[in-house]
Amino acid sequence: MPPGTFAELWSARIASTPGQMFLLFQDSDGSVTRWTYGEFDVAVRRCQAQLAAVGVRRGDAVHVALRNCPAFVALWLACAAQGACLVPVDPSSSERDLVQQLNRVRPRVGFCGTGRALTYRAAAAPVGLTYIALAESASDLEQLGAPLAPPRIEVAEGDRLAVMFTSGTTSQPKGAVVTQANYREVAQVMSKIVGLGAAHRWYVTLPLFHANAQYYCFAPAIAAGASVALTSRFSASGWVRGARELEVTHASLFAAPIRMILARTDEAERHLALEHVWFAQSLGRVHFERFAELVGVPPRQLYGMTETLAIVCADQDAVPQPELIGRPAGGRHVRLVDPTTGRAPAVGAPGEIRVAGVRGRSLFLEYLDAPEATARAFEVDDAGVTWLRTGDLAADVGDGVLRFVGRADDVIKVAGENVSLTEVEAVVAQAPGVLEAAVLSKPDPVRDAVPVAYVVPVDPAAPPSTRDLEAWSRDNLSPAARPREWHVIDALPRTSVGKVRRFMIDPSLPDG
Incomplete structure (x- = not known):
């Protein structure tokens, strides 16, 4: 059966459970506003009428540069x-x-926050773009609403519903085109993987413009009739308190925000009793165990990307492990391919993750106006199956269980030995006095390449010494993985969801 459209999924939810709680929004002043599904649908229909009033038609783009807020x-x-x-x-x-x-994207209309309206106006003026500035608070929903009934539009599964710009950690972002069918499928698949029900509540503190919040939290909540607690900003020091006050049961985070939460949470803060936590990217065992104790449940690592919509793999074992992304999930078909030979790698050796699927349904449709990049991303085998080349590496540790290694260009050869910069970062971040770390590759005339570490101290006034870091690494890293240089810096350049932008740390070193 075809998945249908995301618009139909929302309409079906409104028809079945209009009185069920949908959204709780915690504003920057701490105030909380609540909407049931039915109440929020009124706001959605008013928004649709507003879009129609400013000339937005089927197929038009709507540019949204908003912080987390109900209007988004x-x-x-x-x-x-x-x-x-x-x-x-x-x-x-x-x-x-x-x-x-x-x-x-040549949008028909744009939306921005009032605090950044001058910058947005300067960008919008040359293209003659009409834009609307919003306070990014609960009051926006009163402003967004034309006094007319929204038009009835027949939408199709293949219609574009979003262009999601990728994070751009090693290069400029690409625009991944996501369809109505994509969103509907990710909603249904992710709600089933988690076993989501109406009594559950997602805690969304990561930015809404990123795939994580849309794919893993909001969309599956709509499919299951669950609710979402949305905060205007991520606060490491207030994350635990917010989770308790908003009575959440589920959360999804990246490793970097987890380390920030651990570093900024008061030791006197009472622990939570969450039911489920997803996390992505490498998390050291010390941080994994401390966070599990703090939230009341071991976090489970997943692997997915903007282009895969639903996750590809997840650690769903009874006792999850910090280094594993587990087995394929949600009916996914995955294979590992040695980037050099094109064959399956040996057990324990890294290979590129390739994911089978249908473009525009279980995989993204294409890159915006980039046919060459789209052609590089997809491969069709002799059986007619479409495979997405992810550019990420994993290793099969046995029985089909995968361990994430990193981006293909994050794995370097040190005297012939594979070293994952991502894995080294997770270990170095656990060193005494270190808040977070990034590890880059530096050419070496003897070893081909060596790791170089950049660390941010917990206390800038008393940073760890190079001697202490070197001694610690000897006890915790293999010889090939030990950084040959250590640099203490004030902060790491990151994307809005916490991914390190390595190429901005030291321009003198190669990208990667």
Whole structure:
């Protein structure tokens, strides 16, 4: 059976459980506003009417540069109903970045926060874009609403619903085109993987313009009739308190925010009793165990990307392990391919993760106006099966259980031995006095390449010494994986969801 559209999924949810709680929004002042599904649908329909009033038609793009707020959610759902294409971007984008985005997608209308309206206006003026500035608070839903009934639009499964710009940790972002059918499928698949029910509540503190919050939290909540607690900003020191006050049961995070939460949470803070926590990217065992104690459940590592929609793998074993992304999940078909030989790697050896699926349904449709990049991303085998080349490496540790290694260019050869910079980072971040770390590759005339570490201290006034870090690494890392240089820096350049932008740390070193 075809999955149908995301717009139909929302309509079916409204028809079946209009009185069920849908959204709790915690504003920056701590106030909390609540909407049932039925109440929020009123806001969605008013938003759709607003879009129609400013000329948005089926197929048009709607550019959204908003922080986490109810209007973001309403605009997303209104775009689904209108057959429009949401283009969510980092609200802190520079004028230059905004100009590039607007020239690429040519939206019919734009939305931004009032605090950043001057920057947005400067980017919008050259293309003559109409834009609406919002307070990014609960009050926006009163402002967003035309006094007319929204039009009835027939949308199709293959219609674009979003262009998601990838994080751009090693290069400029690409625009992944996501369809109505994509969103519906990710909603249904992810709700089943988690076993989501109406009594559950997701805690969304990561930015809404990123795939994690949309794919893993909001979409499956709609499929299951669950609720979502949304905060205006991520607060490491207030994360645990917020989870308790908003009575959440589920959360999804990256490793970097988890380390920040551990570093900033008061030791006197009472522990939580969550039912489920996803995390992505490498997390050292010490941090894994401390976070499990703090939230009341061991976090489970998953692997997925913007282009895969639903996750590819997840550690769903009875006792999850910090280094494992587990087995394929949600009916996925996955294979590992040695990037050099094109054959399956030996057990324990890294191979590129390739994921089978259907473009526009279980895999993204294409990269925006980039046919060459799209052609490189997909491969069709002799049986007619489409495979996505992820560019990420994993190793089979046995019985089909996978361990994430890193991006293909994050694995270096040190005197002939494979070293994952991602794995070294997770270990170094556990060193005494270290808050977070990034590890880069530096050419070496003897070993081909060596790791170089950049660390941010917990206490800038008393950073760990190079001698102490070297001694610690001798006890905790294999010889090939030990950094040959140590640099203490104030902060790491990161994407808005915490991924390290390695190429911005030391321009003198090669990308990767």
